[in-house]
Amino acid sequence: MAVAIVTGSAGLVGAAAVRKFAAQGLDVVGIDNDLRRHFFGEAASTAWNRQVLEREIPAYRHVSADIRDADAIDRVFADHAGSIKAIVHAAAQPSHDWAARDPIMDFSVNANGTLVLLEATRKHAPDAAFVFLSTNKVYGDTPNDLPLVEQEMRFELDPAHPYARHGIDEHMSIDGTLHSLFGVSKAAADLLVQEYGRYFGLRTACFRGGCLTGADHSGAELHGFLAYLMRCAVTDKPYTVFGHKAKQVRDNIHADDLAAALWAFVERPRPASVYNIGGGRHANCSMLEAIAGCERRTGRPMRWSYSDDARTGDHIWWVSDTRRFQADFPDWRYRYDLDGILDQMHAAVERRLAHDAA
Template sequence: MAPRRPVLVTGGAGFIGCNLVDRLAAGGHDVLVLDSLARVGAESNLDWLRCRHPRRISVAIADIRDADALAQTTHDAVAVFHLAAQVAVTTSLAAPFEDFAVNALGTVTLLEALRRRAEKVPLILASTNKVYGDLSDITLALEDDAWRPVDPRLRRGIDESRPVSFHTPYGCSKGAADQYVLDWARSFGIPTTVLRMSCIYGTRQHGTEDQGWVAHFLLRARAGEPVTLYGDGRQVRDVLYIDDAVAAYLAAWRRIGSVAGRAFNLGGGPANAVSLRQMLAAIARLTGRPVVSRFAPWRPGDQRWFVTDTTRVTAALDLPQPLPWQQGLARLADAFAAEGRAAA
């Protein structure tokens, strides 16, 4: 019997990646994880996957910029989920060329490995809402400790007709990757699609100050440590629980024939829009003690408000209503309590 062809997940030991790999393996797929293990928590996520799916998971410890490794790992892949990335705006400002090499050059190297295949192999890219820039042209007003658009038409969120506008090196590198992936569908017929994510949170997330803010806030609160808010803490994001994000990725693969060459905004939508201060208040209620916060200057490129209009992605991928953020936060708190986790 010929060996089963794997699904390749780059960045498969990361937060979203390991949850996606877990769902794929549980669904009967063999999965090849490519990861450099550079992120905090990646090794423990990989151990978790190996323990849960010892016969389904294979691993290539390699950098996304390694053309030879990509040639080998894409050789038999039946599909590719591309999640490997440099994910922090702060890191991109400190090391912009490194950020470019990982996010932009690494993505093109992967696309070229697929283009050399005789078969048209699907690729789904994890992109970001940062491709829309800082949204400073949108007039906002304070409402219940949160910034909201004055224009009522924007209350449903930002849709895919919004022009991209790359701010910060991170926005540029991820935006370039986003556009290259879409163009490889146009220019070379590779079936690709792009999911521009808002804030994803949930289990297996090792939140830090630079990335994964919901988990970071909760872990700091559990440890009784203060949380630093950059800006005024009233900036708003729509948050999406990890199970719903993974369902979207799998649906994009299933429907690649109809969504190839398209980009979709993926987030929790208006019903799951919450400010940083509101999230801290909810965590305080959940833990039964106040969360101490301190303030620092705004960070470059930070959006005071971003909410996803989920109309197109919901219709195209036939997605269910996402988990309400209050329930997702409670699930995450229960998971951290069961693991005995607090801030590192």
């Protein structure tokens, strides 16, 4: 039986990948030690999602291991050598702010952990597809140099700019820019994944994501803004927007749509691929628009406040140009638009609150 190894398997994207790959007939080995709880506290723990996966997916086997532990990772890969079809690397420390608090741990998880996985792949599964969940933060704050126009509810790109119609493509430089320490650790991992494709011929891909989201997201104040925003809206909890007049724009891709994209690559992999992946022009919003969307679903105003202190290296406007990926995999389609994402999130928060109250 073909095997997929998924790191961060109890997280948002990891769990979506587990479900997608199991549905395609693969056995799935998930590696996740719930570091998210350490990063963001009990409310962000993914332990609940692990329990759901183990209960609902017979083809899933969980391994509680740290991706920095080379011996533990080597044992997992060695146990399945000859059967590994795909590695989906979705484990990460994902927050700008947290990285600045502990740069050594951030880099060790994001960069060193990726290197451990690449070496295990080269040793035990050189013909497998290796898919890395990178980030648009590898471009640093270069997007903030784009000519922006302030509108009532958002910043928008000058219509005359080449990126205006489709968003930002993979030709944007990652050099000469302020990345944040998180952006640096992810850029290091991104380059490693590319180099193992070019130098060693591994079939690697870097998916440089915009905002990855969905109803299963364990959103926290420092990461997963749309899920956390909806939870605050439903529970009437205060929310703070940082900087840019609350008009900063993000594109949003549902984890299930992303998992489908990962599977498309696994079916036809190639070395050292790089793709910007996100909601693109199909699904994006400003903070003000996201707040309004949450308020329409709860039927009451949110308790939110504004701080002029923008996060270091934060993007003012990001919309992914996904045309490179869509050209390579023309059968892939979005299933969720922004309204569909928000509707699903709202229903999920209501269900969890009802469950907790029962």
